Amino acid sequence: MKILVLANFGMGLYNFRKELLEDLINKQNEVYISLPNDEYVPKLVSLGCQFVETTLERRGTNPMKDIKLLLHYIKIIKRMKPDVVLTYTIKPNVYGGIACRITKTPYITNITGLGTSIENKDIIQKITLRLYKVGLKKASCLFFQNETNLKFFIDKNMVKSKARLVPGSGVNLAQHPLEEYPDGDEKNRFLFIGRIMKAKGIEELLRAAEIVKNKYPNTQFDLIGSCEEDYHQQLAELNKSGIINYHGQQDDVHSFIKKSHATVLPSYHEGTANVLLESASSGRVVLASRVPGCKETFDEDVSGFGFEVKSVDSLVETIIKFIKLPYGQKKAMGMAGRKKMENEYDRKIVINAYIDEINNL
Structure with missing residues (x-):
């Protein structure tokens, strides 16, 4: 299976989704990652991922740049023809979701949090929610990381497909083992x-x-x-x-x-x-x-x-x-x-x- 992952930066993908990527690769899937080039990309490539460089401003609000991002997603999906697309964070969720709808590609979306653009009740929130409604509509599954976010999206009538609650990104218990508690006489x-x-x-x-x-x-x-x-x-x-x-x-x-x-x-x-x-x-x-x-x-x-x-x-x-x-x-x-x-x-x-x-x- 060919799997395309859309994300906004390497650190989050490597630190919190590395084990998922490894599992997918070990199961003989082709895994492609689309994100801006940073110091974590070589680490992700060393896992066996294939890198697709993507220009993305995580917190930018320039509509022309966002349209370019959408067109870029459409282009790589048409060229790559993935069996499924996994998306994380607002811009990949929104524009990746729209690109998948246009190309009729299955996609799974992870709502990693509402983000400042939704938390602030202003015109940006209204625009973001409208875009989200379009981007999420045909998702095969929506993963939510807490019940409050799930309820918010349901109340806003934005959940049109299957939704599942997961415990955030989870934690690697071996990578973060129980450590001896520091001495009581320390600061x-x-x-x-x-x-x-x-x-x-x-x-x-x-x-x-x-x-x-x-x-x-x-x-x-x-x-x-x-x-x-x-x-x-x-x-x-x-x-x-x-x-x-x-x-x-x-x-x-x-x-x-x-x-x-x-x-x-x-x-x-x-x-x-x-x-x-x-x-x-x-x-x-x-x-x-x-x-x-x-x-x-x-x-x-x-x-x-x-x-x-x-x-x-x-x-x-x-x-x-x-x-x-x-x-x-x-x-x-x-x-x-x-x-x-x-x-x-x-x-x-x-x-x-x-x-x-x-x-x-």
Whole structure:
């Protein structure tokens, strides 16, 4: 079988879908990947994928460039004649879906989250929803990563085909094994992993770090991720003053998770937050905003704590609540998170769902 995968960047495809690609290739399928060229493409090619370079602006709103993307998808689908197309993230879902409809090609869509363009209730949301309605209409199956997103699409009358709920992208339990919990006499080390942007709650996190650091100097905030919006100067100043340790983009996030006591994610919206799955799988406590895609990844007071989204006060209160916990309870919460990942979020669950749907075509 010839399978074409449409995605918007290599890192997400490699870090969260590598095992699916490997499984498809091991089953003697031809797997083609369409995405912009980046440092992860050679890694994907080494798995056995065949690369089709595609120009795509993940967050751009230029209609001419989006039309070019649609025409590009139509062109490669007509040339390649895939048996099925797998799409991820908004633009590949929308324009890839439309291209598949035009070429009468079966396709399976994964709704990895609503995204800022849908979360913000403005003209962009209306346009995006209309495009989504067209792009999703003939999908063989729609995968959703949380119930709230599924309900939103149903309420907007955009689910016209089979829909399935999967546990996000799942987590590779072997790649993120249970790690020994850091010593109790160490600093309380908090870790943020994500793109440095407003929608990830970075403004609330930086302010909370200042407040907590002043009250509890024996606390460390490590931040990992590319700076996608203009926070460079603020990060540099807080880094210089010792409020945070900003490490930029990192390939090996597990080594940072291993050294941390808890992972903090004050995100405004998620499909399912992979960083929380990886952290919990490693036996680390999760502190996250109570939004869809985050709140499902932990059990309140058992494996993590939730806080109100966009609230510095709530975030600070939750971080301090964790600091005050006895060491044994912190360690037990980390263990509970690992068990939850084993029972509910094993990546094999997601792979099997895809194989089922591909076999059903």
